[in-house]
Amino acid sequence: MSSSSSSGKEIVIIGGGVIGLSVAYQCLNRGHGVTVLERGPDTRDCCSLGNAGMVVPSHFVPLAAPGMMAKGLRWMLDPASPFYVRPRISWDLMAWGWRFYRASTASRVRAAAPVLRDLSLRSRQLFEQLNSTDGFDFGLVQRGLLMLCKTAAMLEEEAEIVAQANELGVEAKVLGLDDLAAIDPRIQMNVHGAVHFSQDCHLSPNRFVANLQQAILDNGGDIIWDAEVTGFKTASGGRIESIETKERSFICDECVVATGAWSPVVARMLPGLRLSVQAGKGYSITVDSPPALPELCSILCEAKVAVTPMGNSLRFGGTMEIAGLDQSINRRRVEGILKAIPQYFPQFEDCDFSSEPVWSGLRPCTPDGLPYIGRSRGHANLCVAAGHGMLGLSLAPVTGEAVAAIVSDDDPGLDLRLLAPDRY
Ligand SMILES: Cc1cc2nc3c(=O)[nH]c(=O)nc-3n(C[C@H](O)[C@H](O)[C@H](O)COP(=O)(O)OP(=O)(O)OC[C@H]3O[C@@H](n4cnc5c(N)ncnc54)[C@H](O)[C@@H]3O)c2cc1C
Incomplete structure (x- = not known):
């Protein structure tokens, strides 16, 4: 591990998901002292573990995009659909929905796309570096992502994204059926066509998180389990004096909130900080001996199902x-995932995965689909690293690098203005 700064501050990071751990790792890399406070035990589960493990420069269009609101409303009528908003009386949900609607414009998407591209391409480079760092072994496969389309209409929609991707400098091309069979001969695919994003990659998120935890401990950082943050003591001007858990207080020079979908709960403990985040629940099923094991990860476009090989197992x-x-766990929506598999992969026709264990995780979703990364305006020594939605694994290394630069009073090297935590 190289040390690029010896400013040597004490940094307390709240949240031991992939974002908090990546921030911790990069802060240690810069010569700071690091303590991670994680509410769960070391055997905890969190969104960072059971996800689809994809690193996706292809995802430069945020969730809040033109047409999404109408599509979402249509899907809400189908109990097995990939998207659902549970109606409930909640001011936070209504405000979030209104902001989502306001962000779903072509001009907002045009402004967000280069930001997401820069973040994800830098993150990909950092994954490559980590992959060749001692102690890291997380199954990185750099063969790209396939967007598998069953219908001509879906392939046409994806082809439009290809044109936008190429304009932005993200590699993408439409594949005919012969090219598709050649790129991943290990699995039969029953589709109309596909798009290949060659810079995307995949990995095992469970192994990546375990590697980060070990690297933090090996480099002198501390991870305190069963340490739920319950409050803060602030001085005038909003400076954080101490962070409170049931057991004890922690004094720090800098504090980082990286509590995923629970970030609004933690933010409410601080005067003047409000984070608009809704939890976006997703499921995964990991099959140990699948009848066929693709080499590339893919997205089944109509069904919105992600498929990722991880060693000898396959995660949906x-x-x-x-x-x-x-x-x-809502079984009907899980059935929606399972039913889609044989429609795209005929070798799975006789499989019944309905008794496999189902994992669920809460994505921290912001209204505009961009994460919150940066200092809070009202708190001189507080950074937020949260709200990564569908991209938290992908963007973890670059988030860690950017936050480590900010707490070191250095230039993060990327334009983070659209990511300001106080933007709502
Ligand atoms: C089905 C599914 C598939 C996905 N696939 C991908 C993918 O392929 N690629 C990708 O990039 N992303 C993917 N994601 C999204 C990604 O998993 C998340 O964006 C990411 O894990 C968020 O990480 P996090 O560290 O912010 O949150 P989390 O992993 O939720 O971690 C937050 C941590 O904070 C802790 N915490 C909360 N409150 C407190 C408190 N008061 N005190 C102390 N600790 C606290 C929690 O216990 C938790 O451990 C997927 C998500 C799902 C659900």
């Missing part, structure tokens, strides 16, 4: 349920 993930901080 999907659905986005905006239903509060609730991790319970």
